[in-house]
Amino acid sequence: MASFTLIATAAMGLESIVAREVKALGYEDVIVENSRVIFKGDENAIARCNLWLRTADRVKLLVGEFQATTFDDLFEQTKALPWHEFIAEDGAFPVSGKSVKSTLYSVPDCQAIVKKSIAEKLKQKHGVASWLAEDGALHKVEVAILKDKVTLTLDTSGVGLHKRGYRLGQGDAPLKETLAAALVQLTNWHPDRPFYDLFCGSGTIPIEAALIGQNIAPGFNRAFSFEEWNFISQKTIETALEEAEDQANYDQVLDIHGMDIDHRMINISKENATEAGLSDLIQWKQMQATDFHPEQEGGYIVSNPPYGERLGDKEQVEQIYREFGQVMQHHPTWNVYVLTANEQFEKIYGKKASKKRKLFNGFIKADYYQYFGRRPNK
Known part of the structure; x- marks a missing residue:
């Protein structure tokens, strides 16, 4: 089973708690940075972390990282990444972005270039001559540029992990x-x-x-983006849900x-x-x-x-x-x-x-x- 670099994003001040949760799920080599926890895991990890992480905001899959100071750099290095391994021929892939202290500071331009680059790669690998339909599963892409270092990720969670699915009503200043x-x-x-x-x-x-x-498991009663992705097997999802059911202690008073x-x-x-x-x-x-x-x-x-x-x-x-x-x-x-x-x-x-x-x-x-x-x- 392929191994991925995963990023659990976190609110400021909660990184150490998220890291503790990731380790408790059995994932080692955990790196803690500002607002994120980085670790290695396979497709089981994607399912299990989305289901179990109580304090993380999202789980993202790292597709690639590189330095870029020109739009050509950004286009070519984005295109060199294996997008076809993650996004199916009909997959939708909206691109969001942010840029901090970088030569490529125009976020709309960076988003457009990344979008075009991924589209070129997918057409080439999936053998599509015209345009991509994008009427299939959602794959939210983020391009984040910090001091000219480009990080490209796919959001495996979809709606933020704080949305457990139980909050029908709330007050004026609800706590996440x-x-x-x-x-x-x-x-x-x-x-x-x-x-x-x-x-x-x-x-x-x-x-x-x-x-x-x-x-x-806090994510037991909700859906996630990764559940619709081609490269995540149905068996992986079922196994993670079965584990969550087995681990629950409903008899605890x-x-x-x-x-x-x-x-x-x-x-x-x-x-x-x-x-x-x-x-x-x-x-x-x-x-x-x-x-x-x-x-x-x-x-x-x-x-x-x-x-x-x-x-x-x-x-x-x-x-x-x-x-x-x-x-x-x-x-x-x-x-x-x-x-x-x-x-x-x-x-x-x-x-x-x-x-x-x-x-x-x-x-x-x-x-x-x-x-x-x-x-x-x-």
């Missing part, structure tokens, strides 16, 4: 499913411990926690709760959880964070509360942080993890975090404040 999964994986929560999100919004964090808790002050968001959360097939696994409740009084010890809270970025919201949000901190003083064995863009969070919450990690929620720079609870008394 990939980031929600990362927030859970950055804790040392185990599925046998209580898990709460006190500001659950549309339920993304509790849903991702339940998927992790039962080891359900979970104690997961999502809470929000807004009853509309609780209804949306319930619908999303049902769509994800998790309706019986998560308890939802309309409640404000200050009413949180757990009987258990040693549980986990993972939340992405409002940031108070709009003028007028700030004081109200800071009051919520302050009261939340006061409530948690009474539960010293609980582990609290909060993602917020408010740089004064520790001061307002009333306690210095055990650990802090810089992350990005979309384009908003945020910190992940981690408070480790003390060990419960036996």
